[in-house]
Amino acid sequence: MRKLMLPDRVLMKIDKPARYIGGEFGSIMKDPCKVDIRFAMCFPDVYEIGMSHLGIQILYDMFNKFEDTWCERVYSPWNDLDEIMRKESIPLFALESQDPIKDFDFLGITLQYEMCYTNILQILDLSGIPFINSDRTWDDPIVIGGGPCAYNPEPIAPLFDIFYIGEGETNYRELLDLYKMSKAGGDSREEFLHKASLIGGMYVPSLYETEYKEDGTIKSFTPKYSDMPLKVRKEAVADLNNTYYPTKPVIPFIKATQDRLTLEIMRGCIRGCRFCQAGQLYKPIRERDVEFLKETASKLIENTGHEEINLSSLSSSDYSKLEELLEFLIEICKEKRVNISLPSLRIDAFSLDVMNKVQDVKKSSLTFAPEAGTQRLRNIINKGLTKEDILGGAEMAFLGGWNKVKLYFMLGLPFETKEDILGIGELCNDIAKLYYDTVPKEKRNGKISITASTSFFIPKPFTAFQWAPMGKMEDFREKAFITREGILSQLNQRSITYNWHDTDVSVLEGVFARGDRRVFDVLLNAYKKGCMFDAWTDSFSYDRWAESFKECNVDMNFYTVRTREDDEIFPWDFIDAGVTKNYLLREWKRAQAGEVTPNCRAKCAGCGAASFEGGKFCF
Amino acid sequence: MLLESNNKESIKLRIKFAKEGPVKYIGHLDIMRFFQKAIRRSGIDIKYTGGYSPHQVMSFAQPLGVGDISDAEYLDIEVWNVTSSEEMTASLDAQMVEGLKILDIIKLPKECRNAMSSVETASYELYIKDEYEDTSSLICNPKTVDLLLSKDSITVVKPGKKGKEDTIKEIRDGILKIEVMENNHFKMLLNASSSGNIKPDYVISSLYKVADSEDKYDPDAWQIKRLDLYTLIDEKYVSLGDVGERF
Numbered sequence: 001m002r003k004l005m006l007p008d009r010v011l012m013k014i015d016k017p018a019r020y021i022g023g024e025f026g027s028i029m030k031d032p033c034k035v036d037i038r039f040a041m042c043f044p045d046v047y048e049i050g051m052s053h054l055g056i057q058i059l060y061d062m063f064n065k066f067e068d069t070w071c072e073r074v075y076s077p078w079n080d081l082d083e084i085m086r087k088e089s090i091p092l093f094a095l096e097s098q099d100p101i102k103d104f105d106f107l108g109i110t111l112q113y114e115m116c117y118t119n120i121l122q123i124l125d126l127s128g129i130p131f132i133n134s135d136r137t138w139d140d141p142i143v144i145g146g147g148p149c150a151y152n153p154e155p156i157a158p159l160f161d162i163f164y165i166g167e168g169e170t171n172y173r174e175l176l177d178l179y180k181m182s183k184a185g186g187d188s189r190e191e192f193l194h195k196a197s198l199i200g201g202m203y204v205p206s207l208y209e210t211e212y213k214e215d216g217t218i219k220s221f222t223p224k225y226s227d228m229p230l231k232v233r234k235e236a237v238a239d240l241n242n243t244y245y246p247t248k249p250v251i252p253f254i255k256a257t258q259d260r261l262t263l264e265i266m267r268g269c270i271r272g273c274r275f276c277q278a279g280q281l282y283k284p285i286r287e288r289d290v291e292f293l294k295e296t297a298s299k300l301i302e303n304t305g306h307e308e309i310n311l312s313s314l315s316s317s318d319y320s321k322l323e324e325l326l327e328f329l330i331e332i333c334k335e336k337r338v339n340i341s342l343p344s345l346r347i348d349a350f351s352l353d354v355m356n357k358v359q360d361v362k363k364s365s366l367t368f369a370p371e372a373g374t375q376r377l378r379n380i381i382n383k384g385l386t387k388e389d390i391l392g393g394a395e396m397a398f399l400g401g402w403n404k405v406k407l408y409f410m411l412g413l414p415f416e417t418k419e420d421i422l423g424i425g426e427l428c429n430d431i432a433k434l435y436y437d438t439v440p441k442e443k444r445n446g447k448i449s450i451t452a453s454t455s456f457f458i459p460k461p462f463t464a465f466q467w468a469p470m471g472k473m474e475d476f477r478e479k480a481f482i483t484r485e486g487i488l489s490q491l492n493q494r495s496i497t498y499n500w501h502d503t504d505v506s507v508l509e510g511v512f513a514r515g516d517r518r519v520f521d522v523l524l525n526a527y528k529k530g531c532m533f534d535a536w537t538d539s540f541s542y543d544r545w546a547e548s549f550k551e552c553n554v555d556m557n558f559y560t561v562r563t564r565e566d567d568e569i570f571p572w573d574f575i576d577a578g579v580t581k582n583y584l585l586r587e588w589k590r591a592q593a594g595e596v597t598p599n600c601r602a603k604c605a606g607c608g609a610a611s612f613e614g615g616k617f618c619f
Numbered sequence: 620m621l622l623e624s625n626n627k628e629s630i631k632l633r634i635k636f637a638k639e640g641p642v643k644y645i646g647h648l649d650i651m652r653f654f655q656k657a658i659r660r661s662g663i664d665i666k667y668t669g670g671y672s673p674h675q676v677m678s679f680a681q682p683l684g685v686g687d688i689s690d691a692e693y694l695d696i697e698v699w700n701v702t703s704s705e706e707m708t709a710s711l712d713a714q715m716v717e718g719l720k721i722l723d724i725i726k727l728p729k730e731c732r733n734a735m736s737s738v739e740t741a742s743y744e745l746y747i748k749d750e751y752e753d754t755s756s757l758i759c760n761p762k763t764v765d766l767l768l769s770k771d772s773i774t775v776v777k778p779g780k781k782g783k784e785d786t787i788k789e790i791r792d793g794i795l796k797i798e799v800m801e802n803n804h805f806k807m808l809l810n811a812s813s814s815g816n817i818k819p820d821y822v823i824s825s826l827y828k829v830a831d832s833e834d835k836y837d838p839d840a841w842q843i844k845r846l847d848l849y850t851l852i853d854e855k856y857v858s859l860g861d862v863g864e865r866f
Contacts, residue, residue: 001639001640001641001717001718002640002641002717004641007750008686008748008750008751008839009750009751009839011644011686012685012686012839013839016646017644017685018644018645018646018649021641021642021644021645022641023641023642023716023717023718024716025653025656025657025714025716251656253642253645253649253653254645254649255649255652302660303660304656304660305655305656305657305658305659305660305714306656307655307656307659336659337659337667337673360671
């Protein structure tokens with residue numbers, strides 16, 4: 001039996017001790033003496049959250065297929081264990097071997113959302129690894145970060161030795177080989193990192209220096225050595241059918257937040273909505289072959305015993321073989337008694353038919369994401385969903401027996417006016433009215449129920465809106481109030497429920513999303529004040545953060561409400577994400593003019609992603 | 620897996636398994652979820668309930684507490700097809716992880732009671748875990764045991780859950796046997812029925828009390844090991860694992 005790092009008396013006192021024992025079905029055990037590299041893969045949040053993430057399962061599978069490498073997992077200890085570990089100096093450990101992270105060769109940390117940044121500090125702290133990259137020696141693991149937030153790594157740059165920009169399936173093998181050679185050859189840590197910076201997709205922050213202008217914007221960004229790239233080009237898998245995909249993922253011992261199988265069907269998105277970062281980062285659009293998906297789905301169901309499967313992509317309705325794939329899944333899932341969790345689909349006859357087969361119509365709701373209340377604003381954000389689309393789809397659904405509708409909106413979008421906000425209530429009302437006009441009284445399944453939700457818009461790097469100002473917190477609250485009043489003034493207001501989240505956390509997210517290296521001081525200060533698990537409402541403390549900003553003399557507004565000039569140098573400009581800054585600037589101008597840009601399939605907009613291989617619509 | 624036909628009769632099976640090592644920290648609900656997935660992976664043709672959210676027809680004899688280990692846990696299922704005890708035991712055992720072992724699968728008679736309601740008594744072994752201060756000699760002797768068993772009434776305080784008041788529980792009648800073993804281990808036979816279940820902790824804490832050493836009692840220090848569960852058949856106690864036949 002494996003021996004656990006945590007003593008019994010600790011495990012018996014904390015919540016959900018099964019988070020920390022490892023040994024799950026699907027987890028990989030190797031003999032440490034028989035491998036050359038120990039890799040610790042980390043999701044900086046609690047076990048149940050981390051185990052829901054497909055990315056780590058893909059990389060875990062990939063690394064463990066390398067014979068010379070053993071990859072294990074580590075997650076943030078919950079608050080109760082965190083306290084005990086600090087008090088008793090228990091080092092952070094990997095789940096499989098229970099060995100201390102400090103002894104590993106690599107610590108890989110996935111960066112999925114900005115509010116987990118304080119947890120990165122927690123991971124380093126509990127592992128006994130120095131926070132600042134230049135303070136580390138060969139006694140410390142190489143700390144490497146990846147994932148969507150790596151596309152603006154600057155706020156956390158001092159914490160990492162390397163950032164891997166882009167998709168992780170391509171260049172890790174080269175990095176590991178270099179590591180082995182460097183160590184055998186007696187290279188210094190900096191020599192190794194310098195050589196690593198020459199591998200595609202690798203950004204070594206300690207070897208770049210930023211200079212600032214007087215107004216606080218960036219003057220220059222220069223590498224230390226002349227052979228280092230001025231721009232780091234992201235990595236993207238050329239052929240998604242010829243790469244790693246785990247068919248025997250690790251099955252968590254406790255119920256994960258997403259307790260189901262995930263089948264990633266494609267990457268990238270053709271729609272080009274101007275607020276959406278993921279749609280740009282994952283270009284060019286690449287699909288997985290439908291036969292590959294059918295085979296993988298079958299294997300996953302056999303190998304896991306999971307009771308639910310879900311399709312993952314940015315816009316599943318645009319997958320070219322969706323009908324064939326869903327037909328297959330409906331068949332096999334009925335046989336194997338697996339529920340299908342449908343992704344958001346464009347509402348049309350096909351999707352309604354699928355939803356009918358897969359869900360309980362009485363209980364499930366129809367989802368639309370107009371994001372904006374008027375066509376004018378929808379055109380500005382390039383969300384091609386018209387009122388006719390929505391009402392047309394809703395009408396079909398109502399005739400099919402649906403009577404629950406969910407609508408998602410954002411407040412604080414660029415160039416938003418009061419009319420746009422009031423448009424939300426009007427749209428909801430039109431849908432309610434349509435229900436009563438469409439379905440005769442005797443055929444109704446009950447009253448119509450419409451739920452409108454709003455979130456606050458946060459401008460992100462590598463989108464057309466990266467120049468846009470973010471709304472102020474006080475303004476957000478007022479806009480939510482206007483939305484609510486707008487809804488309450490409608491004839492059918494009793495059929496409409498309005499949800500909004502009071503998120504001062506959005507402001508922090510806004511700072512870190514477009515932050516630079518100076519924001520790091522605030523992060524460190526806030527962590528030392530006890531900020532941690534900021535993505536959790538109960539743990540987040542806006543006041544502590546505000547204090548930290550004040551003490552570090554950093555102005556939040558510089559990063560959030562400020563409008564950027566067209567020619568400003570952004571902290572993330574050194575990254576080549578495929579889409580060019582010119583394209584994004586064009587889109588920003590078109591947004592201002594209210595002009596719609598057609599999707600990739602209809603007409604190529606010359607975004608720049610065609611410079612990567614494998615794009616389905618790139619020529 | 621076949622979809623059941625309406626005129627076929629399902630077969631009742633009882634799975635016996637052991638739990639020890641790191642998996643002892645996994646709670647009962649999660650063990651249930653683990654088995655649901657394991658059974659699906661194994662290809663066993665388990666019966667599902669009807670209705671809108673069908674689930675496997677599966678019931679555990681008795682939950683095992685977090686931290687406890689066991690030589691004999693029981694899980695009843697209903698299936699449409701069987702092969703042999705040996706084959707099914709092996710195929711389910713292949714879906715286990717370190718610390719969980721499938722020991723046997725038997726066929727239950729048609730009129731057999733549901734596992735949980737049939738449990739009458741349980742036998743346990745208790746000892747001090749390695750990393751704790753060993754205070755077992757204070758209570759692990761015939762003198763202290765006899766002193767406890769000579770009492771007509773032994774009460775323990777059950778802390779109230781969620782703001783409710785504490786309750787007093789009478790446990791003397793539920794203690795059927797206490798044996799002192801070598802190297803300071805206890806063996807106990809206790810009432811484990813749904814109405815009269817006695818937790819081994821209660822007995823241990825009462826022994827410390829009777830030995831005037833309540834301050835030395837650390838509930839986490841004692842490893843609880845369930846040895847078996849018993850039901851009553853024709854006024855005789857029979858292990859749940861002997862209620863059916865191998866096939």
